[in-house]
Amino acid sequence: MGIRSQNNPLAAYLDVFSNTGTDAGTAGSVPSGLTATGGVISDYNTPPGAVYRAHIFTSSGALNVTALGSFGNTVEYLVVGGGGSGGGQYGGGGGAGGFRTNVSGDTPGGPGGSESSFPASVSSYTVTIGGGGGGTLEGVAGNPGSISSFGPIISQGGGGGGSIPPPSADGIPGGSGGGGASSPGTQPGGSGNKQAGTSTAAPTQGYDGGDASTPTPGGYQSAGGGGAGGAGQTVSHPPSGPGGYGGIGKASAIAGPLNNGIGTPGPSAGRWFAGGGGGNGYDGAGGKGGGPGGPYAGGGNGAGISPDSPGTDAISATGGGGGGAAPQIGHGYAGGSGVVVVRYQIGTITATAKATGGAISFYGGKTIHTFTNSGTFVTSSNWNNPDSVEYLIIAGGGGGGGITDGGGGGAGGVVPGTTTLSHPTSYAVTVGAGGLGGTMAYNVAPLYGRGVQGTPSVFGPGPISATGGGQGGSGAGSYKAGGAGGSGGGGGEATAGGAGTNYPGPTQQGYPGGTGHPGAPAFGGGGGGGFGGVGGNGSSTIGGAGGIGAQLPTTFRNPASATSLGTPGPAGSYYIAGGGGGGTEQSNPGGGDGGYGGGGDAPGTGSGEPGVVNTGGGGGAESHPSGTFGGSGGSGIVLIAYPS
DSSP states (O other): OOSGGGTOHHHHHHHHHTTSSGGGOOOOOOTTSOEEEOSEEEEEEETTTEEEEEEEESSOEEEEEEEOBTTBSEEEEEEEOOOOOOOSSSOOOOOOOOEEEOOTTOOOSSTTOOOOOEEOOSSEEEEEOOOOOOOOBTTOOOOOOOOEEETTEEEOOOOOOOOSSTTTTSOOOSSSOOOOOOOBEEEOOOOSSBOTTSSOBOSSOOOOOOOEEESSTTOOOOOOOOOSSSOOOOEESSSOBOOOOOOOOEEOOTTOTTOOSSSBOOSSSSOEEOOOOOOOEESBOOOOTTSTTOSOTTOOOOOEETTTBOOOOOOTTTTOOOOOOOTTTOBOOOOOOOEEEEEEEESOOSSOOSEESSEEEEETTEEEEEESSOEEEEEOTTOOSSEEEEEEEEOOOOOOOOSSBOOOOOOOOEEEEEEEEOSSOEEEEBOOOOOOOOBSOTTSTTTTTSOOOOOOEEETTTTEEEOOOOOOOOSSTTOOSOOOBSSOOOOOTTOOOOOBTTOSSTTOOOOOOOOOOOOSSOOBOOOOOOSSSOOOOOOSSBOOOOOOOEEOOGGGOOGGGTTTSSEEETTEEEEEOOOOOOOBSOSSSBSOOOOTTTOOOOOSSBSOOOOOTTTTOOOOOOBSTTOOBOOOOOOOEEEEEEEO
8 A cells, every 4th residue: 555545644745745846857967977876975075176976875785887977987985894793791892894995195994004096987886885793692702793895895894892701702803803801811802904703814994902901800891992093992900990992993084074974073073984892891981982082983882880881882884893791781782884985076066055964965956965874964154044944854763672572673763844944053963873682681681682762863943853763572571562662663472562653643753563472382573663554463473574664755866876765665765664573483484574664674583684774674573592682773864955
C-alpha cells in the first residue's frame, strides 16, 4: 500500500510540496569538470577561486564517472576505515580506522607516509564503507573495524582494544592499533599500519596503540588506542589513575572549508577524523577519545572505576575507536564506521548558497544542506530576510534486542516540515547516533539484554526535535518489552512492542513495534516499528519483519545522490527510517527482515545486523544461540532546503 493509506505524516507533507515542480528539475550541468554521481554532493569555492565538487560516502555505493572535463582526470580522496571497539573488561581503547588521503598539502595517517595522484577514467569505482568493530563481552578483546575502500585504495579497520585476562590483554593490530589492557606485566598496544587483526603490513595510515604496564596486581587502568595523528597514551600502574587517552586524529577540509556536517571537532579548527578510543581508568576517569582534551575526532571515551563513569561508542562516519569498558558495564564500546570523500575541480557552482553548514548542493531550484554529522547552520548576509526553509529531521535508530529472540530496534523519529528564518540566524544541528544493540548476557547492566534507544536529532527554532528509535526488547529476563521511541522497538518473547511518538495522529514520528510470540517451543521477537508502518509480530518460527520506512520528500531526491541518501525500496530509492527485524530461536527460516529504509536484518543465526548509517534504521535483533549482540541502530540525518 502507499504511504498515504498508512496515515503517514510524510504523505501529508508531500501533498504540499509534491506539486511545486522541484521534482521536475534537473541537476545543474557542470561543463568544465568531471561528470559523476554517487555520495552526498558538496560544491564549494576555495581561495584563490578554484571550485570543487566533493562526493561524500557514509554508506557503501559507487562513484560513477560518465565524462571527463577540461581540468584533467585527477581526483583527490580521503578514505577512512572503520574504527576498532574497546576491550570488554578493564579494556584498552579501540584503534582508529586507517586514514589515507592524497589531497594536496595533507598527509595520510601514521609517520612519514605519502600518497600518489589518482587518474580517473570513465568508469564506475566501487566505494566500500567499513563498519566499526562491534562491542565485545566482558573478558574479550575488542573487535577490529572493517576496511573502507575507493577503487584500489584501501584503508584498514582499526584494531580492537585489549581486555584482561591475558592473552586477550594485548591490543590488536590495525590501521591504527588498539590499546593494551592493564594486567600483571606489560601488555603491548597493537601495531598501526597493519591489515586489521594481523601482522601483515599495510600502507602508512595510522599509529600504534599505547602499552599498559602493571608490575603488581591491583590496578587496572588501560591504554588508549592509536589515532591517525598520534599513538595512544601508554599507562603504568602504580600509581592508579585515569585511563590512557586515545591517539589524536587528523583534520581534512576535502568536503569544503565551511562544511561542518561531516567528521567532528578536534583540538584545533576544522573537522577531524580517526581519533583513537580512550582506555579504562582505575581510581580515575576513563581516557578521553582522540586526545587529552577530547573527545575529539570521533574517538569514544573509556569507562572509569572509583568513581564509576560510563564510556562511549565512537561516532559514526569518523573511523574513531571505541572506548574501553569497565567490569560493571559488561561490554566494550563500539568503533565508528568509516567514510570516503572524493573531490575534483569543476568550472562553476550553479547557484550561491545563502547559509553555511553541512554539505551544500543545488537541485531543482533549491539549495540543500545535508548534515551527516552534527554541525551548525548559519545564515549569510545574502539571506532573503525572512525566508522559508524545508527540513527533514531523522533521529538515530534503536538498538536491536539480544538473547536469541529479542525485538528489533525501532526506527528513529522523522519530523518533516517548514519554518521561517531571518538573518542573522545560527542553529546547532544535532545528528542523533544509533543505539547500541543488546548483549547475550541479560543479567548484565545496563542493557539487561535489551537494546539502547537511539538519540534525538535536532534543528531550528524551538528547537525542533526528532525522538530516537525505541530499543528492541530482550529475549529473556525482566526487560523483554520493546521501548517507546520515534518508532517503537519490537517486543521480546511474549511482550508488546513499544509505542511510536505521537502515534496515532498527524504529527506522529513513527509506528509501534510488533509483539513477541507468546508460546513454546520457539519464540519470535517482534519487528521494530518504521516511519511508514508497524513492526511485524513474531511467530513460532520466525521473527517479525521491521516496519517499512518512507521515501524522502521530493525536494531532497537529487539523482546525483540517489544511491547514497536512504536505501532502495518498493517505489525506488531514497527510503529512510525502517525498523529492525525481530530475532528467533529457529535458524531456519530465521529472523525477521529489516524494513525498507535502513532497518537491520535479524539473521537465522548470529548477531543482528546494524541499521544503515544516516537512515535512522533500527538494528536487527540477535538470533539463535550463536549470536552475541543485537545490531546497533543507524545514525540519523538532517536535511535543510531553501530557494536558490
